Amino acid sequence: MDTQFLVSLALIVATFALYIGIAIFNTAKQTSDFYVADRGVPPVFNGMAIGADWMSAASFIGMAGTVMLLGYDGLAYIMGWTGGYLLLTFLLAPQLRKYGRYTVPEFIGDRYKSDLARLIAAAATIIISFTYSVGQLSGSGVVIGRLLEVNTAVGTLIGVVLIAFYSALGGMKGITWTQVAQYVVLITAYVIPVVFMAMQMTSSPLPWISYGEVVSEFSALDQELGISEYLVPFTEGSKWQFLALMFTLMAGTAACLT
Amino acid sequence: MRKIDKKTADAYFRTRTTLIIIYLAIGFSVSYGVVFFAEPLSSITFLNMPLHYYMGAQGAVLTFIFLLFANAIISDIVDKKFGLLDFDHKGNEDETGHQS
Numbered sequence: 001m002d003t004q005f006l007v008s009l010a011l012i013v014a015t016f017a018l019y020i021g022i023a024i025f026n027t028a029k030q031t032s033d034f035y036v037a038d039r040g041v042p043p044v045f046n047g048m049a050i051g052a053d054w055m056s057a058a059s060f061i062g063m064a065g066t067v068m069l070l071g072y073d074g075l076a077y078i079m080g081w082t083g084g085y086l087l088l089t090f091l092l093a094p095q096l097r098k099y100g101r102y103t104v105p106e107f108i109g110d111r112y113k114s115d116l117a118r119l120i121a122a123a124a125t126i127i128i129s130f131t132y133s134v135g136q137l138s139g140s141g142v143v144i145g146r147l148l149e150v151n152t153a154v155g156t157l158i159g160v161v162l163i164a165f166y167s168a169l170g171g172m173k174g175i176t177w178t179q180v181a182q183y184v185v186l187i188t189a190y191v192i193p194v195v196f197m198a199m200q201m202t203s204s205p206l207p208w209i210s211y212g213e214v215v216s217e218f219s220a221l222d223q224e225l226g227i228s229e230y231l232v233p234f235t236e237g238s239k240w241q242f243l244a245l246m247f248t249l250m251a252g253t254a255a256c257l258t
Numbered sequence: 259m260r261k262i263d264k265k266t267a268d269a270y271f272r273t274r275t276t277l278i279i280i281y282l283a284i285g286f287s288v289s290y291g292v293v294f295f296a297e298p299l300s301s302i303t304f305l306n307m308p309l310h311y312y313m314g315a316q317g318a319v320l321t322f323i324f325l326l327f328a329n330a331i332i333s334d335i336v337d338k339k340f341g342l343l344d345f346d347h348k349g350n351e352d353e354t355g356h357q358s
Contacts (some may be wrong), residue, residue, distance in 0.1 A: 039288070072310070078315065078319060079318045079319070083285065084326065085316070086285045086326070089326055090282055215306065215307050215311070234297040247290075
């Protein structure tokens with residue numbers, strides 16, 4: 001067992017211990033009046049919890065590689081996922097909130113006075129969330145499997161058990177606070193390596209402003225080696241495929257988050 | 259919940275709808291609009307990157323975030339103007355329920 005393994009294991013165990021700790025702490029305090037207690041989450045923390053949704057397994061593990069491989073065409077995912085929050089905020093959330101309902105199926109059932117409509121909406125929601133969870137959970141399986149040197153399938157099962165444990169314990173409030181912790185953990189994990197790499201490569205600690213020159217160098221190198229044309233749009237598909245992918249990502253994110 | 263006058267409700271609805279249309283128009287033009295005109299825009303350089311790439315990587319996302327903040331501030335002002343502040347604070351449920 002080398003040091004690197006021990007350090008990563010310690011970090012993962014500490015992270016899950018933190019999430020489970022938060023969940024336990026929050027159940028003990030609010031066995032009754034679940035929903036009213038939930039309104040005590042301040043907006044900034046709620047925002048952090050929603051931010052943690054964006055930085056999910058797919059964004060964390062897959063995004064950098066996707067953009068690296070696809071070049072400009074990979075950016076459809078960035079704009080699509082983030083644009084989903086725009087649709088959610090403008091078209092879904094305020095209407096649901098003003099109406100006093102919390103889920104789309106409830107709203108649709110009341111709006112059309114039909115249990116069938118409610119059932120269809122509920123089924124659609126479950127299908128969307130299920131598809132989403134499959135991706136997220138297999139992501140956790142890859143990470144846990146790599147670390148513990150077990151099969152990805154076994155890793156996925158370990159991940160499912162851990163996540164089910166802390167979400168069932170904590171309920172809505174527990175999940176929100178767990179996600180706040182997740183936000184802090186993920187932001188730290190994103191920013192630290194990027195800042196250090198930026199300091200080495202561009203001698204500026206702000207990669208968001210200085211990474212343009214790296215992109216240009218990268219693109220020139222790419223063309224020289226004839227791998228792909230990094231900055232050239234629509235090399236992986238047509239413009240219309242790009243636009244359609246972006247639209248499905250936006251609508252899907254908006255539907256998934258409600 | 260107290261009753262709101264029909265005329266006030268209609269005016270409120272119109273204001274909200276107009277604002278939402280404006281936000282979405284801006285949001286769509288920086289994402290779909292830029293993608294649609296990606297080839298002509300690629301000759302412009304911003305922060306050492308071609309503009310179409312910059313907009314995809316940062317510009318569109320920053321605009322989205324700006325719009326979300328603008329919406330939060332303007333909505334509060336509109337709600338206050340129509341005297342609907344209490345109504346808006348009724349349910350403060352978070353929308354993250356289905357994810358973890």
